[in-house]
Amino acid sequence: MNLVACPLMNTLIEDAMTLEYLTSNNQWTKNATAGKDFGATATALAVAELEPIGKFNIVGYFPVTKQLVNMFHGRGKGLSEAGAV
Numbered sequence: 001m002n003l004v005a006c007p008l009m010n011t012l013i014e015d016a017m018t019l020e021y022l023t024s025n026n027q028w029t030k031n032a033t034a035g036k037d038f039g040a041t042a043t044a045l046a047v048a049e050l051e052p053i054g055k056f057n058i059v060g061y062f063p064v065t066k067q068l069v070n071m072f073h074g075r076g077k078g079l080s081e082a083g084a085v
Contacts, residue, residue: 009060010037013048016055016073022047032061032068041071051076 012035013022020028021035029035038044041058048056053076060069 008064009062010035011039011041011044011071012036012059012061013038013044013051014057014059014068015053016057017053022051032059032066033063035061045072045074048076049074052078054078 010032012032014020014035015022015028018028020030021032023029023034024036038047044058048058056074056076057070058072058074060071061067062069
């Protein structure tokens, strides 16, 4: 699924367990405004599937209204698959 990019919406990766967003420097934050905008759902999905997290959501974030819309969900590599102890 690939939605048309909307200039008023940021496409973010959300860790479904912690409800944190991936930032540009590969950190996690509770602040959606600080989350990295991947621009398109397909781009965000490709990155999220490689992240060492379990369940994730691809969300649309509208900074003007601070509204979040869940657009897609899936599973990352998970901590054990990514080599974590």
